[in-house]
Amino acid sequence: MVGPGGAPDSADEKNRVDTREKNRVGPRERPEETTMTELLVDFITSLDGYASADGWPGWWGLEGPEYLGWLEELEKGPEGGYTMLMGRKTYEMFLGFQQQPEGGLRDEEEATVDLMAQLPKVVFSSTLEEPLAMPNTTLVRGDAVAWVREQKEKGGPGMRTVGSLSLARALVGADLVDRFRVVMFPVITGRSGSERIYDGYPDVMLELLGGRTFDGRSQLVEYRPRVIDGPPSPQGV
Numbered sequence: 001m002v003g004p005g006g007a008p009d010s011a012d013e014k015n016r017v018d019t020r021e022k023n024r025v026g027p028r029e030r031p032e033e034t035t036m037t038e039l040l041v042d043f044i045t046s047l048d049g050y051a052s053a054d055g056w057p058g059w060w061g062l063e064g065p066e067y068l069g070w071l072e073e074l075e076k077g078p079e080g081g082y083t084m085l086m087g088r089k090t091y092e093m094f095l096g097f098q099q100q101p102e103g104g105l106r107d108e109e110e111a112t113v114d115l116m117a118q119l120p121k122v123v124f125s126s127t128l129e130e131p132l133a134m135p136n137t138t139l140v141r142g143d144a145v146a147w148v149r150e151q152k153e154k155g156g157p158g159m160r161t162v163g164s165l166s167l168a169r170a171l172v173g174a175d176l177v178d179r180f181r182v183v184m185f186p187v188i189t190g191r192s193g194s195e196r197i198y199d200g201y202p203d204v205m206l207e208l209l210g211g212r213t214f215d216g217r218s219q220l221v222e223y224r225p226r227v228i229d230g231p232p233s234p235q236g237v
Helices: 065-074 088-098 107-118 144-154 165-173
Strands: 039-046 050-053 083-087 121-124 137-140 159-161 179-185 193-196 203-214 218-228
Touching: 039 165, 065 203, 083 088, 083 144, 083 165, 088 107, 088 121, 121 144, 144 159, 144 165, 159 165, 165 218, 179 203
Parallel strands: 039 159, 039 179, 083 121, 083 159, 121 137
Antiparallel strands: 039 050, 050 193, 179 218, 203 218
C-alpha cells in the first residue's frame, strides 16, 4: 500500500519560467481583503491515477533525495502549521503504521509516520470513538463539507487533505478547494493499482500555478481548481 506524500508552498505563475528556482511552488497569493482559510488537496499518484498499489512500498519505492528533502522543507514553512484533514480509512492506515513493530517500516516511512503524529489533525467519522489513539487528532462526526466551509469562513490556519479520496472528492465537488496538488510517480500500475483517485469527480477546470521535477523522474503539478457544469462551449470557458 502506498502511503501519502507531503507538499510545498505555492505561488501564482502565469508565465513559464526558465530557472528551477522560479519553478518552485510557493504560497499562493490572495487578495488582501479576504481572510478566508486556504484549503489544499494534496495527492501522490501513479501516472495512471492510482493512489496505491497492492504489494508496492510507500511512494512506489521511487522517492529520491530531492523529493524527500522537499517534504522536509515543507514542514518548516507555512504548510507545516496546516491542519491535516482525513477520513476514517486514512486515519486507520496511519494508526496501523504507527503501531508497526520496530523495523517494520523503512526509515523514510517511519519519519513520515512520526511527523504525522505531531501535526494537528481532524478525522471525519461516524464510527470512531474517543479517545483517539493517534495524538493531536480531533474527531468530527458531522458533515465534513459543512465543517470545512465553516472553518474557511472563520479564517485561521490553513487545511490540507492527506489521502482520503472520498473526502477530497466531496470538497472539490463543493468548490471549496483553493489549491490542488499532485506528485506523479513514474509508474503505471494497471494490474496492481487500487484506489482510483478521480472516479466520481465533477468536471473541473485547472489553472496551472506551478510545478517542478524531483530526482529527474517524479513530476509535481499544482493547480487552482474551478468546478464547471460540463464541457466548455466552442468559444472556451
